[in-house]
Amino acid sequence: MSPRLTLAAALALSLAACSPAVLKGVDTAALDAAINDTVGDPGTCVLIGETGSGEIVHRFGSNVTCARTLPACNGATRTLEDLLNVTSKSRQPVNISCPSAPDGGRTVGWAAGPVETHDELVYAAAMEGPNTPPGVVIADKLKFAFEKVGLIKR
Numbered sequence: 192m193s194p195r196l197t198l199a200a201a202l203a204l205s206l207a208a209c210s211p212a213v214l215k216g217v218d219t220a221a222l223d224a225a226i227n228d229t230v231g232d233p234g235t236c237v238l239i240g241e242t243g244s245g246e247i248v249h250r251f252g253s254n255v256t257c258a259r260t261l262p263a264c265n266g267a268t269r270t271l272e273d274l275l276n277v278t279s280k281s282r283q284p285v286n287i288s289c290p291s292a293p294d295g296g297r298t299v300g301w302a303a304g305p306v307e308t309h310d311e312l313v314y315a316a317a318m319e320g321p322n323t324p325p326g327v328v329i330a331d332k333l334k335f336a337f338e339k340v341g342l343i344k345r
Contacts, residue, residue, distance in 0.1 A: 214239070214248055217342050225336035226251045230329055234320040237333065238275045242311050245279035247272070261299045261319055264289035275315035278303040282313060286326035291319050298323045302330035306337060308344045 214222075226237050236252030236259075250257060263269040264287045274285065284304035291299040299319040306312035314337075316329055324332075337343040 214342075217340055219249060221340045222249065222336070222342065223251050225339045226333070229332040229336040230316065230318060230324075232318070232320065234323070235316070235318045236271050237314060237316040238271055239306065239312055239314045240275045240279050242279055242282060242305070242313055245272075245276040245313075247275070248312070259317075259319070261317060262289055262291050264299070264301065271315050271317045274301060274303050274317070275313065278305075278313045278315055284330070285315075286330050288323065288325045297321050300324055300326045300329050302326045302333060304330065306342060307334070309342070 236257035238247050239249040240247045257271055260268045260270050282305045286302050288298055288300040291297045297320055300323045301317055303315040306314055318329055
């Protein structure tokens with residue numbers, strides 16, 4: 192084997208070793224497609240993270256969409272990563288919605304909680320826009336998407 196090929200193989204193995212083990216057996220492209228089909232739009236971000244640490248193991252949504260600070264529906268603001276970190280420790284479901292614009296023409300829906308059948312995983316999702324469904328609807332649709340790709344086993 193040539194030195195270049197050996198180096199390429201070693202690099203590929205080291206990168207594979209760094210990939211999250213918690214999503215092994217889940218086709219991440221299929222997961223993105225399922226999320227897109229159920230709740231996807233340009234104002235959607237879904238994060239899946241590890242329980243306890245909140246380390247993100249999967250993200251659906253752009254950097255800009257996922258980094259937005261939005262109303263938390265309690266008088267404060269937060270990012271989706273803030274919600275993921277809280278949920279990773281508490282494992283308590285969150286399903287809430289509220290206006291995100293002063294005129295009420297846009298809303299934000301938040302959904303978060305444990306990923307069923309995976310004690311090591313939690314998720315957090317936010318949708319923001321003029322036709323955003325309530326957080327409880329977002330949670331229900333994500334459960335369907337997770338089941339569709341085998342992330343939730345029945």
